[in-house]
Structure formats: C-alpha cells, structure tokens
Amino acid sequence: MFTVRKRWRVPAGVEPTALDRKVMAFESRGVLVPKRSLIRTPEEIEGIRQSGVINTAILDLVGENIHAGMSTLEIDEMVHKYTIEHGAIPACLNYEGFPKSVCTSINEVVCHGIPSAKEILKEGDIINVDCTTILNGFYADASRMFIIGKTTPQKEKLVRVAKECLEIGMEAAKPWTCVGDIGNAIEKHAHKNGFSVVRDLCGHGVGVKFHDDPEVLHYGKKGVGMLLVPGMVFTIEPMINMGTWKVFIDSADGWTVVTEDELPSAQWEHTFLVTETGLEILTH
Ligand code: MF3
Ligand code: CO
Ligand code: CO
Numbered sequence: 001m002f003t004v005r006k007r008w009r010v011p012a013g014v015e016p017t018a019l020d021r022k023v024m025a026f027e028s029r030g031v032l033v034p035k036r037s038l039i040r041t042p043e044e045i046e047g048i049r050q051s052g053v054i055n056t057a058i059l060d061l062v063g064e065n066i067h068a069g070m071s072t073l074e075i076d077e078m079v080h081k082y083t084i085e086h087g088a089i090p091a092c093l094n095y096e097g098f099p100k101s102v103c104t105s106i107n108e109v110v111c112h113g114i115p116s117a118k119e120i121l122k123e124g125d126i127i128n129v130d131c132t133t134i135l136n137g138f139y140a141d142a143s144r145m146f147i148i149g150k151t152t153p154q155k156e157k158l159v160r161v162a163k164e165c166l167e168i169g170m171e172a173a174k175p176w177t178c179v180g181d182i183g184n185a186i187e188k189h190a191h192k193n194g195f196s197v198v199r200d201l202c203g204h205g206v207g208v209k210f211h212d213d214p215e216v217l218h219y220g221k222k223g224v225g226m227l228l229v230p231g232m233v234f235t236i237e238p239m240i241n242m243g244t245w246k247v248f249i250d251s252a253d254g255w256t257v258v259t260e261d262e263l264p265s266a267q268w269e270h271t272f273l274v275t276e277t278g279l280e281i282l283t284h
Pocket of ligand 2 (some may be wrong): 049130131132142143237269
C-alpha cells in the first residue's frame with residue numbers, strides 16, 4: 001500500500017517552527033510546496049557557497065583564456081585541471097554518460113555541447129560554457145556566454161537579452177510566491193525583444209544533488225509551480241533563441257541540443273538561495 005501524506009512533514013519529536021506552520025498553511029490551501037528535505041541547512045548553504053567560489057573561479061579562468069583558434073577540448077582541459085587542483089570534482093564528467101568535464105555550446109547549439117579537439121572557436125562565434133562543480137559533496141552550477149572577437153549586432157543582442165532574462169527572473173523571485181513567477185517574467189522579456197524561450201529544458205534544484213526539485217520553467221504563468229521557501233537552492237538558466245523555441249538532439253552523440261531552425265541560442269545560469277527577501281547568488 002502507498003503511504004498518503006503531505007509533502008511538508010515535520011519529523012516526529014520536532015517542534016514545528018514558524019516557517020513550518022507557514023508552509024503547512026499554504027499546503028492546506030492546495031499550493032504545491034517543497035518537501036521539507038529541500039530546505040538546506042546553514043552548513044549545507046556554506047558548503048554550496050564554497051563550491052560556488054571554485055565554480056566562479058573556473059568560469060573567470062575560461063573568460064580570461066578563451067580565444068579564436070582554440071578548441072573546445074582546450075576549454076575542457078582547463079576546467080578539468082583547475083577543478084581537480086582545487087580539490088573539487090567536475091560534475092558533468094561521466095554524468096549519465098556525458099564524456100567531458102564541461103558543456104561547450106556554440107551558436108545554434110542550445111546546451112550540452114561536448115568539447116572536442118575538432119571544434120575550433122572562430123571570430124564571431126558565441127559560446128556558452130556550462131560548468132558544475134562538486135566540492136565536499138556540494139554542487140554549484142553556473143554558465144556564461146562568451147563572444148569570440150566581434151560578432152553581429154543580432155547575436156550580441158541575443159547574448160545581452162539572455163543575460164537580462166536571468167537577472168529579471170532573479171528579481172521576480174520572492175519568498176512565498178511561486179516558481180512560475182520567474183518563468184513568466186523571463187518569457188515576457190524575451191518576447192518583448194523578439195526572441196523565444198526553450199521549453200524542453202529547465203532550471204532545477206541543486207546543491208546536494210545535481211538535479212533536484214523544483215523544476216524551474218523559463219516560461220509560463222504567474223502563480224503556478226512550487227512555492228518558494230527560504231532555504232531552497234535552485235538554478236535559473238534561460239535558453240533564449242533568435243528564431244523558434246523548438247530544439248532537437250543530435251543523433252551523432254545523443255547529447256548536443258540544437259535549435260530546429262539552426263539559428264543561434266544563448267544561455268546564462270546561476271545557482272541561487274531563497275532568502276527572506278529574494279534570491280542570493282551562490283555562484284559569483
Ligand atoms: N550543467 C547543466 C545544467 O545546467 C547540465 C549538464 S549535464 C551534462 O543543468 F551531462 F550534459 F553535463
Ligand atoms: Co549548468
Ligand atoms: Co543547471
């Protein structure tokens with residue numbers, strides 16, 4: 001038989017806190033609340049923050065060294081070396097069979113691009129480097145766009161608007177509102193600028209696992225999705241396309257996600273903590 005119970009369960013013998021009572025009141029009204037285990041302890045938050053320090057240093061290092069003529073495999077080697085030298089583990093390596101330590105996604109590649117010696121960066125490319133770091137068991141996940149030399153005004157705008165989408169999503173997130181408010185704000189900003197939002201991939205809980213609840217859609221309605229409770233940690237990582245939002249997976253490797261119309265895509269990502277007032281970035 002199944003156990004039928006509420007998601008928010010206060011362990012036996014533990015006196016419910018003011019926060020417990022507040023979440024339980026939302027749950028009684030039919031709001032989707034997180035499991036209580038999604039609330040990170042101060043020690044866990046500190047661990048994720050430390051992992052974030054390494055993660056940020058890795059992306060800074062990539063930013064200082066990325067240039068036309070280098071291969072994406074060289075980016076992978078740089079990420080792997082720095083990660084290991086600092087006592088951390090690259091989360092992507094061997095994750096569900098992913099063969100490298102970082103994702104490198106150029107132009108029409110939306111995400112999950114696999115670094116390769118054969119792939120050489122050229123002037124005008126836009127590339128997303130997505131790095132997840134494990135330090136002492138704690139995960140930090142972030143990605144940035146890099147423009148190689150000079151690119152077209154439209155690609156430059158795409159990179160800028162994708163970054164604004166992340167910032168606007170962050171600002172829309174307040175405790176005791178819903179995850180859907182984030183996606184709603186992101187989608188509005190993308191559409192206002194003539195761009196579309198990828199629907200098949202989303203942000204996610206992170207910190208003690210790579211991918212956890214909640215699901216953070218980058219589109220949709222306000223007031224839907226999981227309640228934001230202080231102590232939750234998740235990513236926002238909007239993928240913004242110049243043309244259609246539709247994507248496919250390249251059968252050549254089973255990983256690379258590409259826009260259906262092969263127009264460019266841009267993405268930025270941070271790991272965030274829900275605080276009493278909003279979101280705090282744990283990856284900068
Ligand atoms: N870092 C990606 C994310 O933002 C996930 C990459 S999974 C991999 O969730 F296997 F492709 F590395
Ligand atoms: Co990521
Ligand atoms: Co992520």
